[in-house]
Amino acid sequence: MKQLSLSRTILRLTLGLFIAMPLALQAAPPTGYPADYQKLIDAGKQEGKVVIYATTDTKSAEPIVKDFEALYPGIKVEYNDLNSTELYNRFIGEAASGGGTGDVTWSSSMDLQMKLVLDGNAVIYKSPEAKNLPSWANWKDTAYGTTYEPISILYNKRLLKDDEIPKSHADLARVLANPKFKGKIVSYDPERSGVGFSYLTQDLKNNPNGFWDMAKVLGNAGVKVYTSTGAMMEKVSSGEALLGYNIIGSYAFLKAKKDPSIGYLYPSDYTVVMSRVMFISKHAKSPNAAKLWVDYILSVRGQQIISDKADLFAIRSDIKGETTMANLSKLLGTGAKPISIGQETIEFLEPRKRLDFLKKWQQALGTVK
Amino acid sequence: MKRMSLAKIAVILLTAIAVFLPIGLLCWQSFLDAPFFQAQKLYGLDAYRFIFDDPDFKRSFLNSLYISCGMGVIAVPMGGVLAFLMVRTDLPGRTWIEPLLLIPVFVSPMVLCFGYTVAVGPVGFVSIWAQKLLGSVPWYLYSMTSIVLIAGLSHVPHVYLYTSSALRSLSSDVEEAARVAGAGPLKVATTVSLPMVMPAMLYSGVLVFFLGFQIFGLALVLGDPEGHLVLATYLYKLTNKLGVPSYHLMAAVAMCIVAITVPMVLSQRFLLRNAHKYITLKGKGSRQRTLPLGPWRWVAAGLVFLWLAVTVIIPLVGVIFRAFVTNWGEGVTFLEAFTLDNFKQVFEQPNLLRGVVNTILLGVIGGGLSVICFTFIGLSSHRKNNGWTRLLDYTVMTPRAIPGLLAGLAFLWVFLFFPPLVPFRKTLVSLWLAYSVVWLAYGMRLISTSLLQVGPELEECARVTGATPGQVNRHITIPLIRFGLLASWLMIFMIFEREYSTGVYLLGPGTEVIGSLMVSLWGAGAIEIISALSFINILLVSVGMGIALRYGVKLHD
Numbered sequence: 001m002k003q004l005s006l007s008r009t010i011l012r013l014t015l016g017l018f019i020a021m022p023l024a025l026q027a028a029p030p031t032g033y034p035a036d037y038q039k040l041i042d043a044g045k046q047e048g049k050v051v052i053y054a055t056t057d058t059k060s061a062e063p064i065v066k067d068f069e070a071l072y073p074g075i076k077v078e079y080n081d082l083n084s085t086e087l088y089n090r091f092i093g094e095a096a097s098g099g100g101t102g103d104v105t106w107s108s109s110m111d112l113q114m115k116l117v118l119d120g121n122a123v124i125y126k127s128p129e130a131k132n133l134p135s136w137a138n139w140k141d142t143a144y145g146t147t148y149e150p151i152s153i154l155y156n157k158r159l160l161k162d163d164e165i166p167k168s169h170a171d172l173a174r175v176l177a178n179p180k181f182k183g184k185i186v187s188y189d190p191e192r193s194g195v196g197f198s199y200l201t202q203d204l205k206n207n208p209n210g211f212w213d214m215a216k217v218l219g220n221a222g223v224k225v226y227t228s229t230g231a232m233m234e235k236v237s238s239g240e241a242l243l244g245y246n247i248i249g250s251y252a253f254l255k256a257k258k259d260p261s262i263g264y265l266y267p268s269d270y271t272v273v274m275s276r277v278m279f280i281s282k283h284a285k286s287p288n289a290a291k292l293w294v295d296y297i298l299s300v301r302g303q304q305i306i307s308d309k310a311d312l313f314a315i316r317s318d319i320k321g322e323t324t325m326a327n328l329s330k331l332l333g334t335g336a337k338p339i340s341i342g343q344e345t346i347e348f349l350e351p352r353k354r355l356d357f358l359k360k361w362q363q364a365l366g367t368v369k
Numbered sequence: 370m371k372r373m374s375l376a377k378i379a380v381i382l383l384t385a386i387a388v389f390l391p392i393g394l395l396c397w398q399s400f401l402d403a404p405f406f407q408a409q410k411l412y413g414l415d416a417y418r419f420i421f422d423d424p425d426f427k428r429s430f431l432n433s434l435y436i437s438c439g440m441g442v443i444a445v446p447m448g449g450v451l452a453f454l455m456v457r458t459d460l461p462g463r464t465w466i467e468p469l470l471l472i473p474v475f476v477s478p479m480v481l482c483f484g485y486t487v488a489v490g491p492v493g494f495v496s497i498w499a500q501k502l503l504g505s506v507p508w509y510l511y512s513m514t515s516i517v518l519i520a521g522l523s524h525v526p527h528v529y530l531y532t533s534s535a536l537r538s539l540s541s542d543v544e545e546a547a548r549v550a551g552a553g554p555l556k557v558a559t560t561v562s563l564p565m566v567m568p569a570m571l572y573s574g575v576l577v578f579f580l581g582f583q584i585f586g587l588a589l590v591l592g593d594p595e596g597h598l599v600l601a602t603y604l605y606k607l608t609n610k611l612g613v614p615s616y617h618l619m620a621a622v623a624m625c626i627v628a629i630t631v632p633m634v635l636s637q638r639f640l641l642r643n644a645h646k647y648i649t650l651k652g653k654g655s656r657q658r659t660l661p662l663g664p665w666r667w668v669a670a671g672l673v674f675l676w677l678a679v680t681v682i683i684p685l686v687g688v689i690f691r692a693f694v695t696n697w698g699e700g701v702t703f704l705e706a707f708t709l710d711n712f713k714q715v716f717e718q719p720n721l722l723r724g725v726v727n728t729i730l731l732g733v734i735g736g737g738l739s740v741i742c743f744t745f746i747g748l749s750s751h752r753k754n755n756g757w758t759r760l761l762d763y764t765v766m767t768p769r770a771i772p773g774l775l776a777g778l779a780f781l782w783v784f785l786f787f788p789p790l791v792p793f794r795k796t797l798v799s800l801w802l803a804y805s806v807v808w809l810a811y812g813m814r815l816i817s818t819s820l821l822q823v824g825p826e827l828e829e830c831a832r833v834t835g836a837t838p839g840q841v842n843r844h845i846t847i848p849l850i851r852f853g854l855l856a857s858w859l860m861i862f863m864i865f866e867r868e869y870s871t872g873v874y875l876l877g878p879g880t881e882v883i884g885s886l887m888v889s890l891w892g893a894g895a896i897e898i899i900s901a902l903s904f905i906n907i908l909l910v911s912v913g914m915g916i917a918l919r920y921g922v923k924l925h926d
Contacts, residue, residue, distance in 0.1 A: 057895065058720050080877050081720065083889060085608050089778065089874065096406035097785040115613060158700055189596075192606045224594045227605075230896045231593065238698030240492045258710075259696040349612035358610070367596075 033128045047286035049076040050293050053102035055084050063309035068296050075289050084109030095283050103290035106278040109194050113277035114345040117143045122279035129298035139341045145275030146297050148315040148325040150266045151199050152252050154236050154244030157263040168269040176221040186232040187245040189225035199246045201348050202272040206337050212364050219365030237261045254311045273338040377749035381757050385764045387806050391779035399620035416621035429598035436517050437581025443521025445574045448528020453558040456536040458660045461670050472681045473523040475863035475910045479586030480903040484684030487691050492699050511594045522680040528573040534856050535569035538822050541658050554662050572814045579769050601772040623775050630770035692900040711901035724881035735801040736862040747816040769810035773870035776807050781874040799875050807871050808864050819853025866910050
């Protein structure tokens, strides 16, 4: 009760402050936004905070959060850094309890995000920035792809010569024939890691003819499968492993910046591209601030920070720099294969289909007959 | 026998609610085919059918059994002997060994394993030395044998703590009698001292066996490369195997683990039916004297040191080393990779900093509160043997049967759907309650082991002179067990510092603790930050423990 009255007082104070504040001091809506955008800003400021559930770690997100708070003073960002399964569990639990969830969820686990969206947990919001996104990254004005992160091959620079580094998926067979690599390749375990699973199904989609042969090559070379990206990068860095297959490019980029042993590359035949999916929760307590957040993330200002400071990859084509879609398109041309956002994203959440794929995968690897 | 007072019944009922509400949710969930809070769900046994058909379940069950048995075989005798050596003999260097002994208890096994990877993994620095010295590395860290060995060795302190706490309150005149009759130190240990602390050893043995079924972090890190599954990592695997978390399957596995533990509680009660045989702290106490080991001194010291090196020094050096470098491996020297950036990052990130502060708060204040609660619970069944105390016994043992990760999830549900607790979800209270319940068995064993050693005649004496039950507790029982209570606080503090899986689902701004932050960071790749955090954790606990030990030493004088 006490808390309620306190929040009311704060609300009144904030309201009073707004009325008293000269118009000129308020953040003006960016150009190209609807004329009544100021109303959204005011409503967002009245809500006072926005709760984000995300898988992007706090450190990467910090510059984004700070810049957003600078842009909209009065809106506090409550940033929750969770792993994708925890995020999903928490979201559905909280949604069912009726106690409210995070206002915005933002996860690299695209299939779980789309499952939440398709189960009716998201609201439709046509962001004024939506027109600046590639069309595949906007699912019915409800779920937005916000980044453009290539799935890469990680390698140990210290211990590998240039011709020992596979340049493409097709090249893996040649390189892995070298007994040096026996037991020294790491990758996600599709059985235990949801993202690992989805990257493999993307491989199958992009390389239907060669995929199962590649799986056999990996199996013959004794690939070790993990759940933790950190553990995999650590093994490659120390030399316990030499190659990491299907590692998220933004993590590899960040690690390589600090760790002189780590190198990474984007396979030249095709590179799967992952995008962090964001939507506004139907159960949001601050729906207006949530809209401001989504618009900000998709805006030039937000994307520039995503690329330059958060070390994720910007999805807007008008952002320049190393970690941007523009740069990747130049490097990879049509080889960049974004994971589509929609009904097909959750294709493999159907248990039988999923278990089927896993069984075939294990058979190809030779771990199960 | 007098009837139970209402207050005692209330304590027992509250405990039962705190334990059985989350477990009840899990049990109910295991008989559904969808999350319990969804409108569309059907009752049935499909969850059980699925896991019993799954070869992975069988495999992980057998592995867990193997680890549990191995741990019992390794940890119980070693812990007992270690306690005897430390408490009763003139082992050299006892004072500085003691704090080291407790390290495996309060360092999260995940971190310990990470330390092992850095030190004795295929390219670890110890392995590279061994390679140079011997031509090959005679061990393989990721094998099942290594897992069992590490699990066993790192649980020696659990047995040690229970046994030594019992030994300390045991007067040494019987041992001296044995010495006078010509028994050597080993004979005294095996025929006199250790049999006298049988209740403590049995309790700790059963607990170690339980913990064997709980092993999660260790199997997650060391079992990962070869795909060795145990029940808790099987649970983890189930989360993803079907794409969306399958609560009903996870709950069914948890129920299977509970089904294993119930007979163990029964056997424990049976073993302790004649507990009064062991009462040793009587009105007429006498000073304890240390037993001279003679030439055995150095042999014993050597063995203890070897154990310390393998269980504590090697992994710790590994973790600490990792906290101060950017990268490592063959061909990387410490100096060129040295950095303090990992720590800078911890202090620059508000959530990590909050995690450090919250961990301290939860350990010191939360741990103290827990001990107070545990003492109330212990006293409510002290010297009673009726339906209520039997209910309490089962209540206390049950939560330990549930893997921390799942218990955390169950508590998230409780804090979401149980109206009186809803306002506390985003505060440390939620973590405190979850931790207290998960570690209830642990704390209660410490307290009841102490309680068992108070001779009933002391209490009866007070009763005869007209004291109320409350006065007996205040003036006789509690003062007599105060060392036990302090040791329990220390123990609970360390356990709370170390806990890593229970808080994962309750993690949010304001409820960060080092343990759950580590699990959270583990996925994203910040292993240097995990190492820095664990270094801070070790440092904090060492300081806390140093103070406690000093204080403890003074109390003993």
